[in-house]
Amino acid sequence: MExxxxxxxxxxRVLDTLTPALILLSAVTAEDGxxxxxxxxxxxxxxxxxxxxxxxxxFIMLLTLxxxxxxxxxxxxxxxxxxxxxxxIYGLLVGVILRYGIPATSYHNKTPPSCSLKEGxxxxxxxxxxxxxxxxxxxGEINSREIHNVEQNDMLRKVTFDPEVFFNILLPPxxxxxxxxxxxxxxxxxMGSIITxxxxxxxxxxxxxxxxxxxxxxxxxxxxxxxxxxxYTDCLFFGAIMSATDPVTxxxxxxxxxxxxxxxxxxxxxSVMNDAVAIVLSSSIVAYQPSGAxxxxxxxxxxxxxxxxxxxxxxxxxxxxxxxxxxxxxVTKFTKLHCFPLLETAxxxxxxxxTFLLAEACGFTGVVAVLFCGITQAHYTYxxxxxESTQRTKQLxxxxxxxxxxxxxxxxxxxxxxxxxxxxxxxFIIGAFISIFIGxxxxxxxxxxxxxLGRRHKIKGNFQHMMMFAGxxxxxxxxxxxxxxxxxxxxxxxxxxxxxxxxxxxVFGGGTTPMLSVLHxxxxxxxxxDQQPCTDSFQVLQGEGPQxxxxxxxxxxxxxxxxxxxxxxxxxxxxxxTHSGPPLTSTLPAYCSPLASCLTSQQAYENQLxxxxxxxxxxxxxxxxxxxxxxxxxxxxxxGSGGGGxxxxxxxxxxxxxxxxxxxxxxxxxxxxxxxxxx
Numbered sequence: 002m003e004x005x006x007x008x009x010x011x012x013x014r015v016l017d018t019l020t021p022a023l024i025l026l027s028a029v030t031a032e033d034g035x036x037x038x039x040x041x042x043x044x045x046x047x048x049x050x051x052x053x054x055x056x057x058x059x060f061i062m063l064l065t066l067x068x069x070x071x072x073x074x075x076x077x078x079x080x081x082x083x084x085x086x087x088x089x090i091y092g093l094l095v096g097v098i099l100r101y102g103i104p105a106t107s108y109h110n111k112t113p114p115s116c117s118l119k120e121g122x123x124x125x126x127x128x129x130x131x132x133x134x135x136x137x138x139x140x141g142e143i144n145s146r147e148i149h150n151v152e153q154n155d156m157l158r159k160v161t162f163d164p165e166v167f168f169n170i171l172l173p174p175x176x177x178x179x180x181x182x183x184x185x186x187x188x189x190x191x192m193g194s195i196i197t198x199x200x201x202x203x204x205x206x207x208x209x210x211x212x213x214x215x216x217x218x219x220x221x222x223x224x225x226x227x228x229x230x231x232x233y234t235d236c237l238f239f240g241a242i243m244s245a246t247d248p249v250t251x252x253x254x255x256x257x258x259x260x261x262x263x264x265x266x267x268x269x270x271x272s273v274m275n276d277a278v279a280i281v282l283s284s285s286i287v288a289y290q291p292s293g294a295x296x297x298x299x300x301x302x303x304x305x306x307x308x309x310x311x312x313x314x315x316x317x318x319x320x321x322x323x324x325x326x327x328x329x330x331x332v333t334k335f336t337k338l339h340c341f342p343l344l345e346t347a348x349x350x351x352x353x354x355x356t357f358l359l360a361e362a363c364g365f366t367g368v369v370a371v372l373f374c375g376i377t378q379a380h381y382t383y384x385x386x387x388x389e390s391t392q393r394t395k396q397l398x399x400x401x402x403x404x405x406x407x408x409x410x411x412x413x414x415x416x417x418x419x420x421x422x423x424x425x426x427x428x429f430i431i432g433a434f435i436s437i438f439i440g441x442x443x444x445x446x447x448x449x450x451x452x453x454l455g456r457r458h459k460i461k462g463n464f465q466h467m468m469m470f471a472g473x474x475x476x477x478x479x480x481x482x483x484x485x486x487x488x489x490x491x492x493x494x495x496x497x498x499x500x501x502x503x504x505x506x507x508v509f510g511g512g513t514t515p516m517l518s519v520l521h522x523x524x525x526x527x528x529x530x531d532q533q534p535c536t537d538s539f540q541v542l543q544g545e546g547p548q549x550x551x552x553x554x555x556x557x558x559x560x561x562x563x564x565x566x567x568x569x570x571x572x573x574x575x576x577x578x579t580h581s582g583p584p585l586t587s588t589l590p591a592y593c594s595p596l597a598s599c600l601t602s603q604q605a606y607e608n609q610l611x612x613x614x615x616x617x618x619x620x621x622x623x624x625x626x627x628x629x630x631x632x633x634x635x636x637x638x639x640x641g642s643g644g645g646g647x648x649x650x651x652x653x654x655x656x657x658x659x660x661x662x663x664x665x666x667x668x669x670x671x672x673x674x675x676x677x678x679x680x
Contacts (some may be wrong), residue, residue: 092414180375187266199274217432221270229489245279247475250510318369327378
């Protein structure tokens with residue numbers, strides 16, 4: 002045993018010598034493993050960044066190709082296809098290439114692990130892999146038929162966008178531009194009809210389409226064509242999103258041909274307003290939750306709750322949008338931002354866009370808020386902007402509107418082939434087309450009949466037929482449909498919505514020019530020279546001059562409500578919020594003179610003197626004097642101090658109305674119409 006002791010000592014020495022080397026080797030191995038993981042992560046991040054760049058580049062190339070092609074069409078005077086329809090075609094071609102032009106690779110795991118959850122899939126999963134925690138996020142459901150093509154599905158999924166991108170980024174400039182470019186003269190003289198079509202007509206269309214589609218769903222159940230749940234509330238939701246019209250193609254052609262201004266105003270005003278009504282209506286239907294076990298049956302309490310939700314959301318959104326416009330008007334009036342046009346334009350842009358986000362954050366509807374913000378900005382804030390900012394804001398929102406709308410239509414074409422969960426049901430699709438046609442007819446013809454009972458100048462039959470024909474579906478219907486595609490019913494609705502938008506834009510949009518000829522609707526109309534008195538009962542924007550004295554009297558007798566609003570706006574709101582209108586020192590009572598002097602700017606006195614020289618004060622004798630705050634300027638060049646009162650000569654309302662026309666012509670002088678341009 003003794004001879005073995007030296008061998009043990011030698012082995013111990015060798016082990017002691019190798020231990021640091023083994024520890025160092027294990028440390029180096031661990032560092033190499035960590036370095037490999039970091040390198041893999043960096044490569045994945047770089048690959049993801051490259052893929053995102055390719056996706057955005059694809060859409061930019063689509064928009065570039067659309068612009069060049071539509072220039073060729075305009076150069077050749079081709080009107081059968083609008084740029085939105087062209088963008089959809091290019092999107093379809095790219096979608097076909099992505100779907101069928103790239104070979105599919107097989108998924109390495111033939112039998113994915115299974116688990117059962119009572120409350121559905123969770124959005125985030127944490128996994129413990131060899132002592133390290135990894136986070137996995139839900140990308141969406143994969144079609145069971147495509148389970149072995151996960152790599153291709155993942156590639157197709159990468160070219161899709163979060164639906165909130167459409168609502169928070171792409172929709173605001175489209176809706177704001179609609180309100181900001183609104184042609185007030187034609188809009189307000191048809192206000193009653195526009196509100197009737199937008200509110201009552203949209204509600205009628207929603208319930209007609211919803212009830213007819215519920216019958217279609219019951220038929221599908223009988224025929225065994227329905228494989229999952231489809232409730233009555235789902236049908237009403239489909240009716241709401243299908244009631245949002247977007248006749249952008251028709252309006253663009255109207256603008257190019259200078260079609261009748263009142264028909265244009267009816268279509269444009271209805272489409273602008275009913276987008277807002279449709280989105281609030283859809284939110285109210287989603288909020289419809291009867292108590293008890295029958296959660297999808299009619300319940301009186303739940304119905305009135307939904308009505309209250311509709312009124313609350315719409316009115317709150319309206320107030321928020323108008324308030325933001327008023328705040329912007331006050332800021333631009335009482336600061337000297339006009340000396341820095343870049344800052345002025347940036348503030349205008351941020352305040353306008355923040356309206357949408359503020360309304361959404363407060364639980365209201367950003368579409369309604371940003372629409373009325375645009376109308377308020379055009380009516381008040383626009384008058385306070387510098388000449389450079391007026392041009393910048395018009396051009397900025399016009400470009401953003403054009404790019405956003407064509408981006409959405411390009412994505413529609415792409416989504417037809419890249420969306421993973423399409424459900425094509427021929428019965429549902431055919432039923433949808435029939436229901437939409439009937440719903441539009443119940444909207445236009447009965448309401449036009451009742452409106453004509455109160456209009457001195459009727460909505461003619463050819464106007465009604467054109468409005469029926471122009472009920473296209475577009476960006477708003479698509480954005481509402483894609484916002485929720487989690488259930489079987491919503492997936493079927495999304496697929497059908499895409500097909501409806503394609504058909505109406507291509508067929509009805511392309512047939513607009515021939516339809517104008519068939520219906521004998523006049524074109525080549527100069528909107529500033531158009532004196533056709535096709536007006537609602539409260540039109541007061543015409544009727545000036547001796548030859549129109551009888552007309553003006555009739556209008557004044559029946560236009561008391563609108564005249565009250567116009568008088569209040571012209572005498573008080575515009576002087577408070579802008580530099581235009583009569584000075585508050587001439588409209589407010591004498592005891593309010595300190596407040597009036599504070600709220601009236603020097604520019605307001607100068608503008609009033611330039612636009613209305615009959616604002617004057619007589620001091621006796623033959624001299625005339627003009628008072629600006631505390632300074633009186635004499636007609637003979639003398640000046641003195643004093644706060645004499647103002648006296649108006651002539652027809653002040655006529656002067657104010659003519660000033661309104663001049664502002665409107667200036668506001669629309671550099672812009673185009675129809676959500677892409679006005680006549």
